[in-house]
Amino acid sequence: MEDCLSKKVEITVSEAEKRTGRNAMNMQETYTAYLIETRAVESQNEGQCSPVDSLWRRYSEFELLRNYLLVTFPHIVVPPLPEKRADFVWHKLSADNMDPDFVERRRIGLENFLLRVASHPVLCQDNIFYSFLTQEGGWKEMVNETGFQLKADSRLKALNATFRVKNPDKRFTELKHYSDELQSVISHLLRVRARVADRLYGVYKVHGNYGRVFSEWSAIEKEMGDGLQSAGHHMDVYAASIDDILEEEEHYADQLKEYLFYAEALRAVCRKHELMQYDLEMAAQDLTSKKQQCEELATGTVRTFSLKGMTSKLFGQENPEQREAKIKVLEEQIQEGEEQLKSKNLEGRDFVKSAWADIERFKEQKNHDLKEALISYAVMQISMCKKGIQVWTNAKECFSKM
Amino acid sequence: QDASLVEANSFSPSLPTSPSSMINQYKFEEEPELRDLFITVDDPESHITAIETFITYRVVTKTSRSEFDSSEYEVRRRYQDFLWLKGKLEEAHPTLIIPPLPEKFIMKGMVERFNDEFIETRRKALHKFLNRIADHPTLTFNEDFKIFLTAQAWELSSHKKQGPGLLSRMGQTVRAVASSVRGGVKNRPEMFTEMNDYMETFSQKINVLDKIAHRIYKEEREYFNEMKEYGPIHTLWSASEEDIADSLKGVASCIDKCCKATEKRMAGLSENLLPVIHEYVLYSEILMGVLKRRDLIQGELDSKVDALASKRAEKDVITEEIGKLEDKVECANNALKADWERWKQNMQYDMRAAFTNVAENNLHYYEE
Numbered sequence: 001m002e003d004c005l006s007k008k009v010e011i012t013v014s015e016a017e018k019r020t021g022r023n024a025m026n027m028q029e030t031y032t033a034y035l036i037e038t039r040a041v042e043s044q045n046e047g048q049c050s051p052v053d054s055l056w057r058r059y060s061e062f063e064l065l066r067n068y069l070l071v072t073f074p075h076i077v078v079p080p081l082p083e084k085r086a087d088f089v090w091h092k093l094s095a096d097n098m099d100p101d102f103v104e105r106r107r108i109g110l111e112n113f114l115l116r117v118a119s120h121p122v123l124c125q126d127n128i129f130y131s132f133l134t135q136e137g138g139w140k141e142m143v144n145e146t147g148f149q150l151k152a153d154s155r156l157k158a159l160n161a162t163f164r165v166k167n168p169d170k171r172f173t174e175l176k177h178y179s180d181e182l183q184s185v186i187s188h189l190l191r192v193r194a195r196v197a198d199r200l201y202g203v204y205k206v207h208g209n210y211g212r213v214f215s216e217w218s219a220i221e222k223e224m225g226d227g228l229q230s231a232g233h234h235m236d237v238y239a240a241s242i243d244d245i246l247e248e249e250e251h252y253a254d255q256l257k258e259y260l261f262y263a264e265a266l267r268a269v270c271r272k273h274e275l276m277q278y279d280l281e282m283a284a285q286d287l288t289s290k291k292q293q294c295e296e297l298a299t300g301t302v303r304t305f306s307l308k309g310m311t312s313k314l315f316g317q318e319n320p321e322q323r324e325a326k327i328k329v330l331e332e333q334i335q336e337g338e339e340q341l342k343s344k345n346l347e348g349r350d351f352v353k354s355a356w357a358d359i360e361r362f363k364e365q366k367n368h369d370l371k372e373a374l375i376s377y378a379v380m381q382i383s384m385c386k387k388g389i390q391v392w393t394n395a396k397e398c399f400s401k402m
Numbered sequence: 403q404d405a406s407l408v409e410a411n412s413f414s415p416s417l418p419t420s421p422s423s424m425i426n427q428y429k430f431e432e433e434p435e436l437r438d439l440f441i442t443v444d445d446p447e448s449h450i451t452a453i454e455t456f457i458t459y460r461v462v463t464k465t466s467r468s469e470f471d472s473s474e475y476e477v478r479r480r481y482q483d484f485l486w487l488k489g490k491l492e493e494a495h496p497t498l499i500i501p502p503l504p505e506k507f508i509m510k511g512m513v514e515r516f517n518d519e520f521i522e523t524r525r526k527a528l529h530k531f532l533n534r535i536a537d538h539p540t541l542t543f544n545e546d547f548k549i550f551l552t553a554q555a556w557e558l559s560s561h562k563k564q565g566p567g568l569l570s571r572m573g574q575t576v577r578a579v580a581s582s583v584r585g586g587v588k589n590r591p592e593m594f595t596e597m598n599d600y601m602e603t604f605s606q607k608i609n610v611l612d613k614i615a616h617r618i619y620k621e622e623r624e625y626f627n628e629m630k631e632y633g634p635i636h637t638l639w640s641a642s643e644e645d646i647a648d649s650l651k652g653v654a655s656c657i658d659k660c661c662k663a664t665e666k667r668m669a670g671l672s673e674n675l676l677p678v679i680h681e682y683v684l685y686s687e688i689l690m691g692v693l694k695r696r697d698l699i700q701g702e703l704d705s706k707v708d709a710l711a712s713k714r715a716e717k718d719v720i721t722e723e724i725g726k727l728e729d730k731v732e733c734a735n736n737a738l739k740a741d742w743e744r745w746k747q748n749m750q751y752d753m754r755a756a757f758t759n760v761a762e763n764n765l766h767y768y769e770e
Binding site for chain 2: 178181182185186188189192193195196198199200202203206207209210213216217219220223224227231363367370371374375377378381385386388389392393395396399400402
């Protein structure tokens with residue numbers, strides 16, 4: 001935490017620009033590029049204006065960076081990217097990736113992602129991440145050269161492990177349940193919030209119709225005319241105010257979304273643990289069966305059914321030399337296996353220890369961020385009510401003058 | 403004819419009709435201590451006979467007027483009876499603005515004719531109807547009105563059977579339609595043309611307002627429905643959390659409070675603004691009818707004047723008839739003019755009150 005990149009370097013994603021180019025299949029495509037600016041903090045403290053380094057990156061490069069981090073640091077809860085496609089949209093919000101509001105919110109989300117990585121004690125020290133921020137050309141090649149894609153665990157393997165593992169660490173099992181619950185409750189909340197926003201939009205906007213009718217009606221009234229006309233103006237103000245209110249709420253929704261996606265990152269760590277644990281259990285099982293085989297060959301007793309045993313019974317026993325050779329091979333394998341098991345055990349314990357440390361760090365961050373988000377939501381609601389009070393106080397005054 | 407002459411005297415053009423004095427006169431009528439007729443409509447009851455099912459409402463009258471034999475009356479009336487009363491009032495005072503009755507049927511979304519909401523809305527409107535008549539300086543002394551408030555069921559039935567029958571009333575309606583088909587009246591005083599133009603625009607605007615107000619109510623109800631689901635999600639979430647559980651529960655309870663506030667706001671709309679606007683939608687139809695009836699009366703005069711021009715022989719007879727008709731027209735015009743001013747004052751007051759109420763409800767909503 002003390003040596004985090006974020007303390008030394010100021011990072012911003014300051015602009016977004018539409019670009020056209022040719023994709024891998026030589027077809028024309030339109031995409032958005034984001035400008036990443038970095039500036040050293042220290043020289044600012046000395047009162048000097050330090051130079052700004054900048055380069056452009058597109059969303060797919062961010063994705064590549066994150067995938068690299070996921071594979072390279074499987075024990076870390078890797079911060080999530082803002083959503084690929086607009087989800088949880090309500091009526092007025094566009095689902096179009098090119099929509100300026102969506103691009104703006106994505107820009108903020110990408111900046112947030114970089115800041116999260118830069119302030120993570122482990123992740124911020126990674127070279128690839130540093131190059132992402134500073135080296136425009138050749139970065140993609142650099143990442144691919146690390147060969148991280150080969151290290152990635154296959155989905156199938158992970159799934160298999162999840163079902164077959166016998167003794168995962170109970171804390172991870174609980175964590176997995178928690179992340180499932182978190183994901184389900186936040187996505188439900190976001191869905192309903194979008195519907196509530198839609199309805200609220202409707203209520204406010206219909207009041208705008210009052211404005212027009214009041215104005216037309218005031219034309220035929222002598223005494224009521226002024227009151228009606230000015231009241232109508234306030235109804236227009238009321239109807240227009242909802243746009244800003246709901247835009248602010250979108251930022252709140254984005255904060256919740258980040259933790260919705262964080263739940264997936266949590267699950268990734270749990271999956272890694274299950275995989276390692278399963279690996280360990282398989283290795284132990286393998287070792288045990290080899291030891292047994294060895295014993296059987298040495299003593300000539302068949303305690304458990306084995307195909308080899310059957311065939312040798314049917315087709316005749318091996319001669320003593322063959323048996324000795326087999327035993328030797330098995331003993332070597334057993335030795336290897338025991339060493340492997342020891343290192344796997346160590347690996348597993350190290351993983352659990354470091355993963356759990358990061359999980360604790362994450363929990364604190366999550367509690368802090370969510371509490372602040374809830375508070376800011378409440379503040380937003382209060383501000384909305386204050387605006388409402390102001391408009392309706394004015395309207396009431398106009399009505400009473402009718 | 404004599405009754406309408408009496409009308410003219412109470413509203414002769416020499417009385418000041420400036421807005422401020424009219425307001426004072428209106429306020430005078432509204433002072434509770436100076437009111438001497440109090441009417442309530444309540445207690446709807448269902449009656450099932452072999453032929454039909456219908457609802458009766460209890461009408462309670464308390465009065466200190468000497469014309470009334472007693473100071474308290476309690477009768478039961480059904481919708482048909484109210485319709486009869488309105489018809490009689492229109493007959494007796496063709497150019498006065500008789501308050502609207504709730505509609506016979508509501509087309510939109512009616513599943514059952516006698517569901518509770520429908521009955522309650524109707525009851526409130528009937529209550530308003532009778533009170534508006536009671537507050538009207540002329541209508542309040544109408545004989546049929548008195549009978550309506552005081553007669554027992556059988557008395558009312560036998561009274562209803564007297565007087566001009568259905569056929570004569572139909573005749574009037576036919577003539578009215580015929581005259582309106584013939585086109586606008588040629589000698590219509592400017593004032594009434596202005597009234598006509600005003601009513602056309604007013605009618606348009608009030609109908610649009612009716613739609614807007616209903617739409618707002620609908621949107622608020624949908625918002626309320628979504629909010630009902632929104633709060634509990636936070637409570638559910640708090641069950642998986644430790645540190646932030648209290649914050650989440652806090653948000654949940656706030657959302658629930660907002661829900662209740664929304665309910666109150668909706669109730670305010672449906673109890674105050676919506677019925678008022680609806681009443682004035684009906685009023686705009688009534689006023690168009692009143693203006694047509696005035697035109698009709700004037701039309702009678704005009705056709706007699708034309709007849710005079712062509713038939714020299716019966717000059718005296720026609721001249722006498724014209725004299726009477728001229729009086730009739732003058733009375734009708736004055737009655738309408740005065741009642742119009744009164745109606746406009748009421749409308750202004752009602753609209754101001756209704757919309758101020760809406761503003762207050764919204765203030766309370768946001769404060770909560």
